[in-house]
Amino acid sequence: MTPTAVDQVLELVSLLQRDMALSFERDGLTEARAHLLWVLRDGPVTQRHLADALGVTPRNITGLVDGLVDSGHVVRRRHPTDRRATHVDLTPEGRRVTDAMVEGYADMHDVLFGGLSARQLAAFRRTLDSVLGRLRVRLEEEWG
Amino acid sequence: MTPTAVDQVLELVSLLQRDMALSFERDGLTEARAHLLWVLRDGPVTQRHLADALGVTPRNITGLVDGLVDSGHVVRRRHPTDRRATHVDLTPEGRRVTDAMVEGYADMHDVLFGGLSARQLAAFRRTLDSVLGRLRVRLEEEWG
DNA sequence: TCATATTGTGAAGTTACTACATGATGTAGA
DNA sequence: TCTACATCATGTAGTAACTTCACAATATGA
Numbered sequence: 001m002t003p004t005a006v007d008q009v010l011e012l013v014s015l016l017q018r019d020m021a022l023s024f025e026r027d028g029l030t031e032a033r034a035h036l037l038w039v040l041r042d043g044p045v046t047q048r049h050l051a052d053a054l055g056v057t058p059r060n061i062t063g064l065v066d067g068l069v070d071s072g073h074v075v076r077r078r079h080p081t082d083r084r085a086t087h088v089d090l091t092p093e094g095r096r097v098t099d100a101m102v103e104g105y106a107d108m109h110d111v112l113f114g115g116l117s118a119r120q121l122a123a124f125r126r127t128l129d130s131v132l133g134r135l136r137v138r139l140e141e142e143w144g
Numbered sequence: 145m146t147p148t149a150v151d152q153v154l155e156l157v158s159l160l161q162r163d164m165a166l167s168f169e170r171d172g173l174t175e176a177r178a179h180l181l182w183v184l185r186d187g188p189v190t191q192r193h194l195a196d197a198l199g200v201t202p203r204n205i206t207g208l209v210d211g212l213v214d215s216g217h218v219v220r221r222r223h224p225t226d227r228r229a230t231h232v233d234l235t236p237e238g239r240r241v242t243d244a245m246v247e248g249y250a251d252m253h254d255v256l257f258g259g260l261s262a263r264q265l266a267a268f269r270r271t272l273d274s275v276l277g278r279l280r281v282r283l284e285e286e287w288g
Numbered sequence: 289t290c291a292t293a294t295t296g297t298g299a300a301g302t303t304a305c306t307a308c309a310t311g312a313t314g315t316a317g318a
Numbered sequence: 319t320c321t322a323c324a325t326c327a328t329g330t331a332g333t334a335a336c337t338t339c340a341c342a343a344t345a346t347g348a
Contacts, residue, residue, distance in 0.1 A: 004253065005253060005256070005257055005265060005268075005269055005272075006249060006252050006253050006256065008269060008272045008273065008276060009156070009160070009256065009272070010160070011276055012153070012156075012157075012272065012275070012276060012279070013156075013157050013160050013161065015276065015279045015280065015283060016153070016154070016157050016279070017157065018283065019279070019282070019283055019286075019287075022283075022286075022287050030334070030335080031335095032334080032335060032336090033334095046295080046296095047295075047296065048294080048295060048296080056335085056336070056337090057336075057337065057338085058295075058296065058297085059296085059297070059298095059336090059337075059338085059339095060335070060336055060337080061296090062296065062297055062298095063297095063334085063335075063336085064334095064335080067334080079295095082294095082295080082344080082345070083295095083343080083344060083345085084294065084295040084296070084343065084344045084345065085294090085295055085296080085344095086295080086296070105150060108150050109148070109149060109150050111278055111279060111282045112149070112150065112153065112275050112278065112279065113149055113275070114278065115274055115278055116271065116274065116275075120271055121149060123267060123268075123271070124149075124267075124268065124271045124272075125149055125152060127260065127264055127267070127268045128149075128152045128153070128156065128268075129152065130259055130260065131156070131256050131257070131260075132152060132155055132156060132159065134255055134256065134258065134259055135156070135159045135160070135163065135255060135256065136159065138163070138255045139159060139162065139163055139166075142163075142166075143163075143166045174303070174304080175304095176303080176304060176305090177303095190326080190327095191326075191327065192325080192326060192327085200304085200305070200306090201305075201306065201307085202326070202327065202328085203305090203306075203307085203308095203327085203328070203329095204304070204305055204306080205327090206327065206328055206329095207303085207304075207305085208303095208304080211303080223326095226313080226314070226325095226326080227312080227313060227314085227326095228312065228313045228314065228325065228326040228327070229313090229325090229326055229327080230326080230327070
């Protein structure tokens with residue numbers, strides 16, 4: 001059976017997930033922890049902020065940060081003004097990992113689009129943009 | 145910041161995942177259970193077969209099937225020839241859900257590609273095919 | 289100052305996974 | 319036919335990512 005367009009898109013999703021999961025694993029990370037680290041690239045933030053950024057409960061962030069503290073990627077610091085809050089920041093090791101992630105981001109461009117002409121890539125991006133637009137609308141309408 | 149091509153692709157992944165997760169949730173399913181049900185569309189199979197199809201350990205299948213038996217989507221039957229094995233099959237309720245999933249698959253085509261001309265869709269699919277090819281190669285090379 | 293909201297975490301529970309061990313059964317060979 | 323070996327499902331035990339609920343400490347606004 002030749003794959004449908006939806007098949008193709010779902011395979012893309014599947015392959016990308018697998019690729020990223022393997023890449024994270026190489027750094028001793030899980031997807032959730034890698035995601036958290038990614039948010040910390042731009043500087044220390046509050047756990048509450050992380051919860052909002054990752055779309056999970058604050059309680060869950062406590063656990064993820066615990067793990068990343070144990071693995072040496074992250075430290076908890078006193079928030080400069082709010083004594084209730086904690087600032088989570090990257091350690092040098094954490095910074096090394098996020099730097100590698102940024103590089104991997106660039107590599108991914110080459111892997112995905114390296115074989116395409118500028119013209120073809122531009123057309124692909126335009127179409128993708130329209131697809132994303134419809135998908136966003138659908139999510140908004142269907143699930144609020 | 146305007147999104148990069150990689151950003152666009154990753155947003156697609158993220159939105160599709162969210163959309164599917166929400167859709168499964170509406171049927172009282174998780175992603176793992178929905179995936180298992182999907183495999184059962186074509187008729188009863190062995191738990192071992194499910195393990196290979198989902199790429200997880202047989203032990204994990206035992207747990208997933210337990211859950212789906214409890215929720216009434218699936219039954220365990222005696223394997224017709226191999227007394228070691230179990231045949232897992234859809235209940236009428238399970239069939240109803242997989243039928244709905246098939247329909248959702250068709251809906252997804254409309255959501256994603258409804259606004260595209262035949263020409264544009266064909267070009268998109270060609271590009272996607274080349275992207276998938278490179279991605280497959282990279283997965284193979286990098287991770288075996 | 290006093291009521292109310294917010295931050296992070298303990299306690300308890302669910303789901304999806306893993307590895308390892310084991311009993312029951314299938315299968316191929318001497 | 320008996321014996322070795324492989325295979326199927328599952329018990330046990332453990333991890334990671336999540337949830338809700340309760341609570342103590344702290345901020346904030348009237």
